[in-house]
Amino acid sequence: MSARVLVVDDVLPNVKLLAAKLTREYFNVLTAFNGPDALEMVRRESPDIVLLDVMMPGMDGFEVCEKIRSDPATMHIPVVMVTALSDIADRVRGLEAGADDFLTKPVNDIALFARVRSLVRLKMMMDEWRLRESTSGQFGVIERSGTMLSVSFERASVLVLEDSALDLEKVAETLERDHNTVFSADTGAKALERALGTPLDLVVVSLTLLNEDGLRLCSQLRSHERTRQVPILLMVDEGDLGQVAKGLELGANDYVIKPVDRNELLARARTQIRRKRYQERLRSNYEQSLSMALTDSLTGVFNRRYVNAHLPRLLERAIDSHKPVSVLMFDIDHFKVVNDTYGHAIGDEVLREVSARASRNLRTFDLVARLGGEEFIVILPDTDGEAALIVAERLRSRIADIPFAVSSDRGEINVTVSIGISVGGRLGDTAEGLVRRADEALYEAKRSGRNCVIADARADQLEG
Numbered sequence: 001m002s003a004r005v006l007v008v009d010d011v012l013p014n015v016k017l018l019a020a021k022l023t024r025e026y027f028n029v030l031t032a033f034n035g036p037d038a039l040e041m042v043r044r045e046s047p048d049i050v051l052l053d054v055m056m057p058g059m060d061g062f063e064v065c066e067k068i069r070s071d072p073a074t075m076h077i078p079v080v081m082v083t084a085l086s087d088i089a090d091r092v093r094g095l096e097a098g099a100d101d102f103l104t105k106p107v108n109d110i111a112l113f114a115r116v117r118s119l120v121r122l123k124m125m126m127d128e129w130r131l132r133e134s135t136s137g138q139f140g141v142i143e144r145s146g147t148m149l150s151v152s153f154e155r156a157s158v159l160v161l162e163d164s165a166l167d168l169e170k171v172a173e174t175l176e177r178d179h180n181t182v183f184s185a186d187t188g189a190k191a192l193e194r195a196l197g198t199p200l201d202l203v204v205v206s207l208t209l210l211n212e213d214g215l216r217l218c219s220q221l222r223s224h225e226r227t228r229q230v231p232i233l234l235m236v237d238e239g240d241l242g243q244v245a246k247g248l249e250l251g252a253n254d255y256v257i258k259p260v261d262r263n264e265l266l267a268r269a270r271t272q273i274r275r276k277r278y279q280e281r282l283r284s285n286y287e288q289s290l291s292m293a294l295t296d297s298l299t300g301v302f303n304r305r306y307v308n309a310h311l312p313r314l315l316e317r318a319i320d321s322h323k324p325v326s327v328l329m330f331d332i333d334h335f336k337v338v339n340d341t342y343g344h345a346i347g348d349e350v351l352r353e354v355s356a357r358a359s360r361n362l363r364t365f366d367l368v369a370r371l372g373g374e375e376f377i378v379i380l381p382d383t384d385g386e387a388a389l390i391v392a393e394r395l396r397s398r399i400a401d402i403p404f405a406v407s408s409d410r411g412e413i414n415v416t417v418s419i420g421i422s423v424g425g426r427l428g429d430t431a432e433g434l435v436r437r438a439d440e441a442l443y444e445a446k447r448s449g450r451n452c453v454i455a456d457a458r459a460d461q462l463e464g
Contacts, residue, residue, distance in 0.1 A: 002323065002382070003120040004045065006030045008038040008064070009053035009082070018051060018082070018107065025113055028322070035059025039067055042074050046321065048120050051103075054083035054094070062097045069098030075147050076126050078119035082107060088261045095267035098149070101254065114245035122253070122275075124382065128365035129282040131313060148278040153270035156180045156201035161191040161217055162235070163209050167260070171204060171235075174262045175269060188217040195227050201273045203227075206235045207243050208258065215247055222251040229279070231272035235260060298348055299355035302369035307377060310367065311431040314381060315424055324425040326388035328378040328395070329438040333416045333450040335374035342408050349406050350415055354399060361398050362391070377435070385423045385455060392419045392453045400451055416451035418442060423458065 005027045007018045012033070019029040030047055032038040035056055042050065050068065054061035061081055068074045081094045084105045091102045101115055158175050162168040163186040172182045183198065185191035188209075195203060203221060207214045214234070221227040234247045234255035244255050253275075254268050294306040302310075311327075318325040332338070332354060339347040351374065358368045358378060367379040378395070380388055396419055403412040420441025424434040437456040445454040 002026065002028065003048040003116070004028045004030060004321065005116065006032060006038065006041055006045070006047040006050045008032045008035075008050060008056075008061070010034055010056045011053075014053065014105075018112075021107075021109060021112065022116070027116070035061075035064040038064055042068055042077060043071075046074070047077065048123055048321075049078045049080065049116055051080050051082050051116075052099075054081050054085055054090070062093060065094065065097040065099050069149060070147075072147055075149070076123065076130060078123055080115060080119070088264055092261070092263045092267050095264065095271060100271070108241055110241045110245050114241075114248045118248040118253070125365055126275075126279065126282075127317075128381065129279060129286065131317065132310070133282050133286045134313070148274055151274045151277045151281065153273045153277075154178045154180070156269075156273045157183070157199060158202045158204060158269070159183045159185065159191060159194055159198070159200050160204040160206075161185050161188065161209070161214060162204075162206040163187070163211070164206070167206065167235075167258070170262070171260065171265065174260075174265050175204075177266060178270070188212055188214070188220070191217055192220050195221060195230070196224060200227070200230050201276055202231050202233060202269055204233045204235060204269070205247075205252070207240065207247065208235070208237055215243070215250060218247055218250045218252050229276070231276050233268060233272055296355075296370040299352050299370050301355045301359065301376075302367060304369065304371045307367075307369045307371070307379070308431075311379060311434070314379065315429060315431050315434065318381065318425040319427055319429065322425070323382045324384045324423050325434075326380040326383040326385065326391075326421060326423045327434050327438040328380070328388065328392050328419055328421055329435070329442040330376050330378070330392075330395070330417045330419040331442065332374040333418055333446075338413070338415075342406065342410075342413070346406050346408050346413075350404055350413075353404050354415065354417070357398050358395060361395055377438070383423075385421065388421050388423060389453065389455055392421055395419065396451065396453055418445040418450045419453045420445055421453065421455040423456070 005022050007015050007029060009015045010033050015031050022029050030041060030045055032041045035058060052061045052064060065079050068077060068079060078100045080101045080103055081099045082103045086104055094102055100119055103111060158180050160168060160171050160182060168184055175182050183194055185194055205214045205217055218232055232252040234252050235258055236243055236255055238257045253272055256265050256268055294302060296303045315325055338350055365381060369377050371377055380391060396417055400416045404415050405412050420438045422434050422437035441454045441456045445452050
């Protein structure tokens with residue numbers, strides 16, 4: 001996963017060491033050596049994550065973090081404080097200032113890379129929701145969502161998986177300080193049953209269970225649509241960084257070390273609850289704004305009007321962040337024959353199922369739209385030509401390999417699509433040019449026999 005990491009430290013050797021470690025893992029590294037320079041870099045470069053030293057002269061890391069969080073333009077950027085401070089009170093102060101985590105010097109590589117990748121994934125998703133809300137706001141339907149710090153963290157529904165009665169009592173009592181409703185379970189099966197039946201704001205999972213692996217529940221929660229977006233907070237033994245890394249990879253959002261400090265637990269829980277509720281506010285605003293104006297009434301996916309507003313903004317962001325964005329243009333092969341043979345009602349069923357299959361086989365922050373007739377577009381942020389080719393081929397096969405169930409006497413029919421790919425992200429690229437090149441590649445795919453994927457000649461020249 002490519003990401004831009006801003007390393008902030010007033011000690012040059014510390015900066016060089018972190019930069020070297022991150023560069024070896026193919027991250028792009030930016031640097032700053034004091035608080036004011038860091039804030040300027042954050043505003044100008046909009047990094048994907050900030051690794052921030054605490055003990056700096058003049059403006060310390062706590063103040064820098066607070067300023068990042070108080071600015072609506074930068075509040076969504078993850079901040080990890082890297083410090084020699086090991087006192088729990090300092091960790092809590094950092095979390096209350098808005099930090100996503102604390103890493104203690106000397107930094108453990110496993111913890112560093114796991115945390116960076118986890119937070120970058122979270123930021124990508126949040127960026128897409130913020131951009132969609134902003135795009136929708138152009139049509140004057142909604143008001144902006146404000147800042148995450150304006151969201152309440154109280155009266156949340158929290159589920160705790162813990163088989164130690166003593167630990168459970170301590171955790172539940174702490175979380176109830178914010179008037180939360182706390183549910184408990186001592187096995188993964190009971191916890192999953194509760195999670196699937198009760199709307200939750202947070203799940204706390206112990207990784208010190210006696211008879212089972214708490215990570216299994218993390219995997220199960222992320223595999224169900226109902227619980228996929230619920231934040232997960234792990235409780236782990238000190239030094240068990242391998243479990244932490246695996247948990248973050250599986251989709252856990254944060255962790256706290258046992259024996260649990262009450263103030264730290266509460267600070268981390270509040271952050272996750274706020275973030276979930278802020279994301280829900282973004283999603284709600286976004287969904288309210290779409291209605292008939294921005295979606296295709298037949299298929300439920302976006303329409304041409306939304307693409308025309310959204311793609312230029314997405315491309316501008318891609319150019320600014322030096323990341324590629326890919327476009328797939330596809331249409332249904334011989335669709336006129338389907339309409340002429342089976343009627344327009346069956347044609348509509350095919351259009352709806354093509355849209356559904358496309359949506360199911362993409363990431364949550366990718367975008368599918370129907371441009372008109374049987375022509376569709378897919379927009380893939382942060383995706384280079386090689387990755388776009390894999391996505392396009394998967395989409396083509398998922399449509400072609402499984403017949404479409406229809407309401408005609410025949411019962412099912414075979415459907416295929418032809419797909420063209422273009423990639424943008426260079427200075428001077430335009431949304432119109434990106435769509436045109438994808439459209440030209442699409443027509444080349446049709447001339448090549450249909451039911452195939454063709455990439456524009458430039459698609460493999462811009463990599464993430």
